[in-house]
Every structure is written in C-alpha cells, then in structure tokens.
Amino acid sequence: MDRRGRASAASRAFAAVTASVLVVGVLVGALLVVDAQRTAHHEAETVSRAVAESIVAMPLVAEALMAPGATERLQPITDDILADASVDFITIMTPDGIRVTHPDVTRIGLRYLGTVPDAPVPLTEEYTGTLGASVRTIVPVVSDGALVGWVAAGVTLGSITTDLALPRFPFVVGVALTIVAAGIAGAVLARRFMRQVAGDLPADRIRDAVSSYESVRTLSQAMRAQTHEHGNRLHTAVALLELGRTTEAIAILTETSRRSQALLDRIDVPAHIDPAVTALLMGKASQARELGIEWTVEIDPDAPPTGLGSVDLVSVLGNLIDNALDAAASGREPRWVDASLERGTSGELRIVVSDSGDGVPDEFTTRVFEEGFSTKPVGGLGRGVGLPLVRSIVDAAHGSIELAPDAPTTFTVHLPAAEASA
Template identity: 60%
Template sequence: MGEATPQGSAASRVFLVVVVSVAALVAVLAVVLILDAQRAARTEAEEVTRAVAESLAVMPQVMSDVTGAEASARLQPVAVDVMEHAHVDFVTIMTSDGVRVTHRDPAEIGRAYIGTIPGSAVTATEEYTGTLGPSVRTIAPILRDGDVVGWVAVGVTIGSIASDIVPRLPFVVSITLAVLAAGLLGAVLARQTTRRVAGDLPAGTIRDAVASYESMRTLGEALRAQTHEHGNRMHTAVSLLELGRTQEAIDLLTETSRQSQVLVDQVAAGRLGDPTVGALLLGKSAQARERGVEWSADIDPEAPRSPLSPVDAVSVVGNLIDNALDAAAAGDPPRWVRVEFTAADDGRLRIAVSDSGEGVRDELAERVFEHGFSTKPAGTEGRGVGLALVRSIVDGAGGTVRISADPTAFTVTLPAGSP
C-alpha cells in the first residue's frame, strides 16, 4: 500500500489540526475585535465632537461675543474650560471667514482655520490634519438672526482615539483567551476520542485499513453477484439436461465460459499483472447484468502496470465502478457502464470509468471527493467514503483523478508501476 513514511499517530494529527485551526480562529477574532474597538472609538469621537460643537454654537455668550472686539479674551477661557471637561483636544471658535478667535495654542489665535469650512450653514464632520496633527473634527455654524456670524470646530486627535482603545483591550484579551481555552479543550477531547477509536495508529495505517475494508466490500459484492449468476446458469443448464435438451445446456455453459474467458484473457494479456482486479471486473460484470446495466471493459495490452497494491487497486477501481453502476441504474435507458485501462500519452496508466447516469453538477465536482459527502440518499452504508478514499489513494500514489461530462466519466491517471 505504498512505502511507509514516518508520521505521528492519527490522534496526534487530529490534535495538531484542531490546535492550528483554533489558533487561526483566535487570531482572526482578535483582529476583528480590535478593529471593532477602533470603529467604536472613532464613532464615539464623532458623536462627542458634534455634540460639543453644536452646543457651543448656540451658547448665548458665544453668539454675542464672536463678533466683538474682545472675542478672544472673552471666549478663550470658555474654550479651555470645555476642552478640560469634555475631554476633547481642541475647541476653535472663529469668525465667519475662518479667522481663529480661540485655539489650544494661543499663538495660533488670529490665524486662519486649517480645515474645511462648509459653503452653507450646516454641521460637518471630517478627518483632517491641522496644527495638532490628524484629527476627527466637527464644525458647526454660529447663527444670529439666520445669518452665519462664526463657526465652532471641536476635534479629537487620532492619537487620542487610539489611546481610547487601550481600556478596551482587557475585554478583547479575555474573549480571545476564552475562545483559545475552549479550542484547546476541544483539541484534547478530539485527540482522546480519536485515540479511543484508533489507538496510536498512524493516519496512513487507518487509511489502509479503510481501503482494505472497502476492497473486501466491493470485491465481496462482485463475487457474490458472480456466484449468484453462475448458480442461476448452472441451475438452468441442469434443468435443460433433465429435459433432454443437451445441446442447449452445452451452448449455455459454453457462452458463460466464453464471456468470462474474454475478460480473463484481456487481463492476462496486458501488463497489469493483478488477478485480483481481474476477479473484481468479472464480478462487477455480473453485478451490472443483475441491475440491467450494459457492461463493457476494454483493457489495452499496452497499458502499463499499476503502481498500486492489490488492496488499493481494488478500492480505486471497485469504488469507481460502484459509483458508475449506481448512477447508470438510477438513470434512463439505455443504461451502461464502461471501464477502460489504457496507456496515457505520457506513458502513465489511465483508468477511466464512464456511465450513462445524470452526472455530477459542476458546483459539486470537487465536493464529491470530500469525506462524508454524497449525492445519494442518506443512510446508505458507506456513503461519502468511496470517492474520498479513491482520491486519497490516488494522491498518495502521485496520480490524479478528475471528472468529465457527456458522458460522465471518472478518470484516474497513475505513474507506471515497476515491470
């Protein structure tokens, strides 16, 4: 079943996969929570600056003093008091043409406001870089008798917004640690559960055990069908002999022998060198006849030897044929299945199993190879295992498996085995 490679137990691999998945989830969660904290802090800054700016703009003192000769002397203390108690980084009151009346840095009073002044009497919020650096700021109009006589700009620097995130970090850390702890606990439980089922067996050994089971299952079904068909024909031949119709009995047994011999000769003539696969094909041909499906098998004498062990070869071929028989039997007449062993253009072995079934929808072309997924009714034994096992075995041998349509065909390409 391929060369053994050093590997940990299946339980350890399950533990590692779960831990890595949890770590990735926790990292994503931490980033999401931090980004959400940043968004919340910025939203809070926008709401605070808007509320403070609009409140100052309607203060009677601001409305009356902004155009007076003593505007700076009277309004700068008001701005300083608001900055201290409202926890904003600057309050700039200015004239209607944008000349500062107040500022956090008194040296900036009398200079032009750095920012966007709306073209109409509306309140606006923006992010802008001024004398204090990048900030989120809201500017509101000061109205007197419906005319704009000045503006109030209130802002919080981006640095202050970032510092507001710090108190939120313990919550982020506690959530991520809780998720990490739950994930690690799940990983431990998954490892223990896997160990109870598989012990310390490597994952490859478990896959080989599944392959062996699938091989015995599909080969057993094929041989049962072949035995059943052979028994029916023998009973028919005995009945013909009892009726004195000797020639008809001989013809029936001769035809039965001829049909089987043709396939045996095909397998023996080629370089496949695997009588187990030959027995499988004989049995599957009987199964096809039982189910009313026309069967054909074409084995090219020049087809290279398979690199798979008999168990893996039976698993791959048997599961593909089972899948094809199910699809063909469920479809409309004519119902048929065709199996081909040929040499690919690059000298590799090509195994194609095609059928007359409805096929696989494009969106399911990859999902059919997932463990546990099946397009067939739930509850049927073995559903969702066969094609997943086929891909696992083929990938392990360095081959490929693909699906094509019109007609539906599963094509496996494998490196040529040793002669």
C-alpha cells in the same frame, strides 16, 4: 516495520486541530481588534458631533460671534469644556473659517484647517490639522436664519487608539485566549478519542485499514451481483429440469456460460494485472446489468503493472466505478459506464472512468475529494469516504487524479508503473 519517527493518527489529529485553533484564535483576535478600532472611530465621531452641537446650542456663542471681543468671551468657555470633554480640540470660527478660539492661542486669527461646508450643515470628516490627523465635526452657528459662525470639535487618531481602542484590548486578548484554550482542550479530547479507536497506529496504517474495508466492500458488492445473476439462472434451470423441460434448461445454462466467456473475452485482462481486478470488473459487469446500465471496459494489453497492492488498486478502481454506476443509475437514459486501463504517454498506468450521469456541479468540482463531502443523499453508506480515499492512495503512490471539467463526467487516474515506483 520500523515505526520510529512516524506520527500516530491521534498525534496528527491533535496537531491539526491545535494548528487550526491557533489560526482561528489569531483571526478572531485580529477581527476583534479591527472591530474595536472601528467602534472607537465611531465613538469619536459621535462625541465630536455632540460636543460641537452642545456648544452651538449655547445662546452666548451666537451672541459673542456677532459682537466685538468674541475671543475674550468664548476662549474661557472652550477651555473649560475641553478640560472635561473627551475631545482634543474645540475651535470656534467666523463664517469664513477664521479662528476665534483654539487650544493654541497663537493660532487664533488664522484660517481653520479643515473643510468648511458651502452650506450651513454639519460635516464629520477625518482631516490632518495642527494637532495631527483627527476625526472632527464642524457644526454651523445660525442666528435668525443667518450663518454667524462655526464650531468644530475633534479627537486625534492617537487619542482614539490610546483612550478608546486600547481599553478594549484586554477583552480582545481574553476572547482569543479563551478560544485557543477551548480548542486545545478539544484537541486533547480528539487525540484521546483517536487513541481509543486506533491506538498509536500511524496515519498510513489507518488509511490502509480503510482501504482494505473499501476493497472488500466493493468486491463483495460486485460478487453479490454476479452471484445473484448466476443464482437466478441456476434456479430457473433446476426448475425446468424438474418439469422435464431439459432442452430449455440446457439452453439457459449454455447462455450463462456463453455470457461469462464473452465477458472474459471482452475484459481480456493481461496476465500481469492483478486477478482481483479481473474479479472486480466481472462483478461490476453483473451489477451494471442489474441496474440497466450499459457496461464497457477496455484494457490495453500494454497497460503496465503498478506498485499498488491488490487492496489499494481494487479500492481505487472500485470506488470510481461505484460512483459512476450510482451516477448513471440516477441519470437519464441511455445509461452507461465506460472504464479503461491503458498505458499513459509517460509509461504510467492510466485509469479512466466515465458515466452518463448528470455530472458534478461546478461549485463542487474542487470539493469532491474533501473528506466527508458527498453529493449523495445524507445518510448514504460510505458517504464522503470513496473519493478522498482514492486521492489519498493515489497521492501516496506519487500519482494524480483529476475530474474533467466538461461532460461526460470523467475521472482520470495516473499511477507510476511498477518499475518507476519501486
């Protein structure tokens, strides 16, 4: 088979990890930028309040506001503070909000643009004034319990970005680049590890290998149960023969043969259905009896063949039945598993597997097909492999799989018929 143009599993792993890392790096960078802006905004609030309160604390301010010529006495003070403090404006005003000082002297005597509280309490807000949008704090000037004026100090949003947020950007970029670099290094290691494990095999070859393993596993499990059941009956019959109880031995062997024939009659697999499926269903019947589970299987004579090979078809059906048996065995009585293969409304093969188990919790219904996710106990064999593998096989065959939202737990697979998938 020509493998040109088909990315290896190692290359796909590298690409997936690298893409994920880049996304994470961008998201972290964006979050850090937002955090830097939020922090800068908070600093502006703190600085504006501290400057306003420090001016209010000067005895000269209240004294000047209560006497004529307040502007001449206070404007030089605010100009000096403005030159050293990290604020863009300081405005001192009368109790009714008329400016006594302002960075633009032409605006002295005009009304303050911003909120003047109804009560003599500090207020911090974001407001658009003569210098543009700013974060500002207005603090009351009180003398002997009486309000004699207000002091407002503010930082424009432009200054917040330029003076407070921008200095943090190198740190933000550094963190984002560090995350990306570490992630790419991890992607390189992941690719190297994948190549050690799988060489340059394409991803679909890896999936085929896993499918082969799962097919052998579920068939072996089914055959073991059937062999164990038949072995027990055979050993019992041999022991009875040794004891001279021939009639009872013949009865046991006859019952064994009758059960096998009855099972074959119940399954009644059409000739075009893969023999491996027949073996799987017979073995799973024995496994169900071992677990005390009522087993029902129905195969529509019109069930069409599919384009799937024996290995993939056994993997799909076997994993669904294994999950159903596990769920029913751990659930309450009566315990049962139903499986059916039939022709769908569009001529496809429809596989339906239901069980009496406790079901899949609502919060997990969309996660059961995720690789590595399982509702089984941690450490269980094949944990988080079966259903993702089933979906991978079904998707590759252009089919579909769905989990019914209501009880009982029911998985339905639709696979295109052989002539449609050829």
